[in-house]
Amino acid sequence: MKPALASAAADAAKPTITDADFAKFAEFFYRKTGIHFEPNKRYFVDKRLIERIEATGAESFREYFISLRFEASGRELQQLVNAMTVNETYFFRESYQFDCLVRHLMDEVASRKRPGERIRIWSVPSSTGEEPYSIAIYLLERWAGLRNWDVEILSSDIDTDVLAAARRGVYTQRSVAQLPPAYLEKYFTAQPDGQWRISRELVESVEFSRVNLSEPADTRRFRDIDVIFCRNLLIYFDDLSRRVAAEAMYDAMTPGGFICLGHSESMSRISSLFTVRRFPEAMVHQKPLS
Structure with a gap:
């Protein structure tokens, strides 16, 4: 033929x-x-x-x-x-929100904690890990309070393939292109094939898990979260699914906790549960203190 x-x-x-x-x-x-x-x-x-x-x-x-x-x-x-599922991300993406995290959000969260209490950050979706690892690098390099507080970083995705990739921690040149050269040298090791492997210490600093935000059994175990990064996920949901996800995140958060969405997303169009906080670097949404 x-x-x-x-x-x-x-x-x-x-x-x-x-x-x-x-x-x-x-x-x-x-x-x-x-x-x-x-x-x-x-x-x-x-x-x-x-x-x-x-x-x-x-x-x-x-x-x-x-x-x-x-x-x-x-x-x-x-x-x-x-x-x-679509996974498009890279290190330090929309970094103005990470700047806001280390300049304002972390100090405000810490001010409400008692000595010995843990600060918990949840990044969802994790994709291949660039976002939660970016958060870890920002805290290590740019938040002085890290020496005084135990910070736990959780990261979740519905896609088990990207979770496996996040745990491997090997990235293309494109993924690391926005990193300052000093950070790349400090936290990554060049691989023979031109890729970059993130340090074992950073891999071990993030706890990855599979989570479906539309499934209450998956989100119920997340509680006492102080900061949530949920960027460019809700655009794939319809209005009902967005409200379900917003309520799940609300229930997971501590009073006064913050949520950062993608630049084209707005919680005010999804749910009235949160209030808007405007900082010099970014607008974020907050769970009321009472």
Whole structure:
């Protein structure tokens, strides 16, 4: 068979996703994750859905979807979640919020603590770890109060593949491009393939875990959180899922705790639970003290 004909035959043999299939899948995925797929995401969704159908050996969307819904272990659902989530990040991204953290938020949080109490920071989503590790570097380099307080950094994601990558701590040149050279030399080791491995001390300073913000059983264990970084996640949710996530984070926070969102996100359009605080570097949202 000629190459062009072989290619055409292979394409014809691929599973197809109809409009009804897409609607059915999008509704199912939304119920499981809170992530809402608009019709303009069809190419992205169809491509990854077909890849998972082929990977499992199913012959059609219907066969795959039935298996997915009734799989007791949840392994394929997790593989699907990993395929469908987007992870675009780098070190010191939107660093003005990290500046705000070390210049204002940490001191204010510490002022409400009793001696011996721990300060807890939660970064969600973790993606491949650049954000929580950026927080750790900022605290080490730019917050003098670190010598007096025990700070715990937690980081979570729904995608188990990116959590594994975060724990490995190996990054491309693009990921570390915004780091000051002195920090790169201090906290990273150059690898033979041109990548950079973060120090074992920093890896051990962050506790990573899988969390679905739409699942109360996942978020219930997070309590007494003083600062949350939840940047560029809620844009993938619809209004209801955003409110559910906002309420979960509210319940997890200490009174007076702060939450930092992405630059295009606004908690005031999601929930009335938080008040707005404006600092020279950034606008953040705060859980009322009482």
